[in-house]
Amino acid sequence: MALFLIRRLGHGLLVLWLITVAVFALFFVAPSNVAQTLAGRQATPETVDLIKHRLGLDLPVWKQYLHFVENALHGNLGYDYYHQVPVTTIIGTALPITVSLALGAAVLWLLLGIFNGVISAVHPRSLADRGLTLFSLFFYSFPSFLLGLLLLYFLYFRLTLAGFHWFPAGGYSPLTAGAGAWFQHLLLPWVALALLLAATYTRLTRGSMLDVLGEDYIRTARSKGIRESRVIVRHGLRSALTPVVTQFGIDLGQLIGGVVVTETVFSLPGLGQTAVTAINQQDLPVIIGIVLFASAAVVVANILVDIAYAFLDPRVRLH
């Protein structure tokens, strides 16, 4: 187990290193006029050069890269071009918002996906099964920005027009400022995200439940006279959840860098929106920092999934 962990960690670090190289190469090959933007239209070439020098942009790319890696290893991802705020601070400010969004949505989509999946598997080919499959495919097909806009239209605009001020137009209210407002601001983004992702879980749970319910030990449990609901939940669902847990880890890791659209539609200043702003301003340190952080989230999530897998399914450990 220890050896397996060390090897996985080594792989993870290698992947992260390759990503820094790739991201650096991509953005430094492209022409950048950020110094010009910072200096303003009227600036003399000398001012622009001075700014370039201050930002370290006059160094060769490989030297900039070495600086970046050296600092990153010391936990410093650089400073943003415009206000000299440490990138780690920027990430630290945005992260709670993205995590609130991702975790809340995760609770919803797990409940929805697993519940629907179990219902479908218990009555395969029934009307309920077909209905639920269609329901989940319908939302799976929704582009996330469209679903977000529709939710805003009906649940914010229409309701507010009708005199019900239940949902805000967007924005974020931190948990420290009151759980009620936090919940109110996040409910629509949660629903938007959860409806999209639940489909995968419905399908996964359904398939895995169908496999498990065909096993001998389920028949044994039934023949012992155990109540059907108990057979399904305790005996069936418990072992059917392994692939669901795997998928969950992967999805959660990817959400850190993948909620760009939901954050944009609902004006949540999380990592995704911060990155988009940085991209529009060519604020390279922030872009690279967030991309790297989001990639690290995926890598860590994948390692955790492998470990969880080994615990959930003892057969995996033998290999």
Add this chain to the structure above:
Amino acid sequence: MTAAIEMVDVVDEPKAIEGRSPFVLALRRLRKDKVAMISLAVIVLIVLMAIFAPVFAAITGHPPNEQYRDIGLTPDGLPRGPNGTFWLGTDDLGRDILVRIAYGARVSLLVGVIATAITVAIGVVLGLAAGFLGGVVDTVLARLIDVVLSVPFLLVAIALVSVTGPSLTVTVLVIGFFSWASVARIVRGQVLSLREREFVEAARSLGAGDRRIMFVDVLPNVLAPVIVYTTLLIPVVIVTQATLSFLGLGLPPPTADWGGMISASQNYYTTAWWFILFPGLALLITTLAFNLFGDGVRDAFDPRADRT
């Protein structure tokens, strides 16, 4: 009596036993799937709409980029709702939404098909190479797959497009470049087990080289999962393209494309419901049709998966 006669008949004229390949069997199953066939019909309609987009322009008399600032906008400069002249209403610049939806279908389908084709081609070749050749090739490719799958795709895609400037080529390349890894991983996994099978050994003992075995003997055996994945990838690609457009990184204006139309409608959704509704519906119907069809293809090609 009749039974005896029938038996004699059978003996006399044995029915020719048709060889049915799994592919043919899958197609038969697919043809019986009503939902999949309806979805296919919808897809065909959308394709026809894209091909005959100029016909829409000719019938209505409104070119896709023509701005009717007089008859197409209200005196306050707002979009006009559906009426006799503009069947699905107009957008913020007084352009005909119906005609622009028809032209927008071209962008969605073109990107959907081309980017998917590139993705699948790269994924299949690299997956085959990694799984079959093994050794250093596999190690390098497997790490590369890990890297691509760990990168936050949408973020990097946005960053790339903003650096290079939006265009059809860039969109297609960015999507293709970041999507091949999942295909490669599926193919690699299949090939890893296939290469130990006897028919590979048989081919080798007949003197076949690596390339021949890979593409002639092994490739047909991984086609089923690849076909399933391909049909399910098209709607994903279409949504990705629309998302890039929505974020302002689609095709440069005035080209009509659905994501861009929905993005522009955002500021008007309280006053002009048709402006977001119709392009949104077009996009949703397209992805839904492809997903339902893809679902049918999956059931047809992997009968065990869903018919328990």
